[in-house]
Amino acid sequence: MKIAVVGAGYVGLVTAACLAELGNDVMCIDKDHGRVALLQAGGVPIYEPGLDDWVQRNQHAGRLRFGTAMAPAVTHAELIFIAVGTPPQEDGSADLQHVLAVAQHIGQHLNGFKVVVNKSTVPVGTARQVERVLHEAQQTRGTCVHEVAVVSNPEFLKEGAAIHDFMHPDRIVIGLPEGATGDRARTLLARLYAPFNRHHERTVWMDVASAELTKYASNAMLAMRISFMNEVALLADAVGADIDAVRRGVGADSRIGPSFLYAGTGYGGSCFPKDTRALAHSAAGHGLRMRLVEATEAVNAAQKQVLVQQVCGRFGGDLRGLRFGIWGLAFKPNTNDMREAPSRTVIAELLARGAELQVHDPVATSEARRALSQDLGRPVAEIDSLRFVDEPLDALLAVDALLVLTEWKCFHHPDFAAMAQHMRAPIIFDGRNLYDPAQLQALGFVYQGIGRRNQAASRARVSPQAETHRRVAHPG
Numbered sequence: 212m213k214i215a216v217v218g219a220g221y222v223g224l225v226t227a228a229c230l231a232e233l234g235n236d237v238m239c240i241d242k243d244h245g246r247v248a249l250l251q252a253g254g255v256p257i258y259e260p261g262l263d264d265w266v267q268r269n270q271h272a273g274r275l276r277f278g279t280a281m282a283p284a285v286t287h288a289e290l291i292f293i294a295v296g297t298p299p300q301e302d303g304s305a306d307l308q309h310v311l312a313v314a315q316h317i318g319q320h321l322n323g324f325k326v327v328v329n330k331s332t333v334p335v336g337t338a339r340q341v342e343r344v345l346h347e348a349q350q351t352r353g354t355c356v357h358e359v360a361v362v363s364n365p366e367f368l369k370e371g372a373a374i375h376d377f378m379h380p381d382r383i384v385i386g387l388p389e390g391a392t393g394d395r396a397r398t399l400l401a402r403l404y405a406p407f408n409r410h411h412e413r414t415v416w417m418d419v420a421s422a423e424l425t426k427y428a429s430n431a432m433l434a435m436r437i438s439f440m441n442e443v444a445l446l447a448d449a450v451g452a453d454i455d456a457v458r459r460g461v462g463a464d465s466r467i468g469p470s471f472l473y474a475g476t477g478y479g480g481s482c483f484p485k486d487t488r489a490l491a492h493s494a495a496g497h498g499l500r501m502r503l504v505e506a507t508e509a510v511n512a513a514q515k516q517v518l519v520q521q522v523c524g525r526f527g528g529d530l531r532g533l534r535f536g537i538w539g540l541a542f543k544p545n546t547n548d549m550r551e552a553p554s555r556t557v558i559a560e561l562l563a564r565g566a567e568l569q570v571h572d573p574v575a576t577s578e579a580r581r582a583l584s585q586d587l588g589r590p591v592a593e594i595d596s597l598r599f600v601d602e603p604l605d606a607l608l609a610v611d612a613l614l615v616l617t618e619w620k621c622f623h624h625p626d627f628a629a630m631a632q633h634m635r636a637p638i639i640f641d642g643r644n645l646y647d648p649a650q651l652q653a654l655g656f657v658y659q660g661i662g663r664r665n666q667a668a669s670r671a672r673v674s675p676q677a678e679t680h681r682r683v684a685h686p687g
């Protein structure tokens with residue numbers, strides 16, 4: 212089938228590569244000329260495992276092309292996917308300017324019936340708006356007005372496993388407009404997604420508004436599970452329970468299931484934070500309050516501070532003269548995405564308290580440099596107290612403690628003996644509950660997880676070495 216995908220970010224690029232892999236003829240358009248030039252030259256602008264192979268293979272096979280011009284893509288395609296960003300605005304609502312700009316451009320070049328498929332996460336009513344913009348753009352052009360079916364087909368892939376998720380979807384949600392255009396769209400989309408439905412039907416057909424709401428409700432539900440477990444973890448700490456045991460016990464209930472029950476230092480990324488806020492904002496626009504969703508967001512904001520509180524619990528609020536290692540900057544493993552990553556909050560807070568930081572991430576360093584320069588108001592290269600290092604052990608050189616912020620695989624089984632030798636004091640604040648408290652205690656570490664019963668770090672006082680170092684560095 213002939214397909215256009217507008218937006219070559221996480222969703223657009225994965226959609227384009229996967230649909231090309233299935234044999235479709237795909238043109239992927241982005242307004243970012245640098246990004247397109249890189250893709251045309253065989254590069255991939257984002258880190259997503261396996262994506263470079265898929266992009267290159269399909270490019271070589273002639274099934275996947277990249278460009279910046281909308282006109283050839285629109286005339287080429289029978290199905291046009293919109294996969295551009297919908298970032299949050301000040302008030303929490305989704306910023307639809309990119310989606311509507313794309314609709315406007317599509318409308319200027321329509322040459323017949325098309326199905327416009329919205330993959331961006333957008334509030335209920337956006338498909339209608341897109342339909343209006345398409346119509347107006349055609350009228351302004353002064354040519355005949357072609358029929359368009361605007362469909363909602365929200366994307367549920369996870370960064371880090373995006374290709375797998377796209378190719379093995381739990382479900383494909385499709386919201387169709389009413390009437391004949393909806394029927395024509397259904398025929399085309401049923402054909403496009405047939406390879407995913409061979410074993411059993413995965414497509415859930417519905418109306419457009421329900422599909423748009425399904426995406427937000429799904430993300431809010433997942434975010435809520437995480438915030439719920441984070442709250443239970445705080446209680447676990449207070450009452451002497453182990454959140455990891457609780458998680459396993461709770462998740463074994465088939466009505467609940469084990470996913471998204473991990474306590475940690477808070478969720479981040481491009482989806483949960485903005486989508487929960489946008490959902491609450493949508494509800495407010497209809498005179499409703501979604502109190503569970505609001506609480507989910509508030510709990511998460513507080514959770515991003517928990518590790519800093521633990522550090523201050525041990526070392527005091529003034530961290531001048533102390534040095535910390537940080538493992539993991541990306542909001543989760545297998546991505547270089549730094550959007551709303553908890554590391555940004557933790558780093559800004561520790562630096563503001565005077566700490567010196569040595570940070571390492573296996574993949575997200577350049578994204579992190581960009582994001583942190585923005586947060587801290589000046590290039591990170593100018594900040595002496597923030598040092599990026601290439602090796603995990605280098606981040607531990609003479610540090611007073613290690614903070615683990617992302618559960619990258621390479622951090623799961625480190626050489627604890629070598630770590631202890633590098634560190635000024637063997638203390639770990641584990642924001643992702645990677646390690647076994649008992650094992651680490653046996654190895655001589657002071658270990659503090661999130662809800663892991665081990666309160667040694669917060670009960671203990673500053674190590675004598677740290678105190679000496681602090682006195683030397685800050686005699687006053």
Ligand SMILES: NC(=O)c1ccc[n+]([C@@H]2O[C@H](COP(=O)([O-])OP(=O)(O)OC[C@H]3O[C@@H](n4cnc5c(N)ncnc54)[C@H](O)[C@@H]3O)[C@@H](O)[C@H]2O)c1
Nearest residue numbers: 218219220221222241242243295296297309331332366370
């Ligand atoms: N990232 C995820 O894991 C994920 C998962 C599911 C849904 N979503 C949703 O999908 C949408 C896209 O997210 P993303 O993470 O892929 O965004 P992204 O920021 O990675 O990519 C968006 C791309 O769109 C391009 N773009 C913006 N305006 C354009 C225009 N007028 N013409 C052509 N290109 C344009 C940008 O240059 C950018 O390359 C969002 O609504 C997001 O909420 C994201």
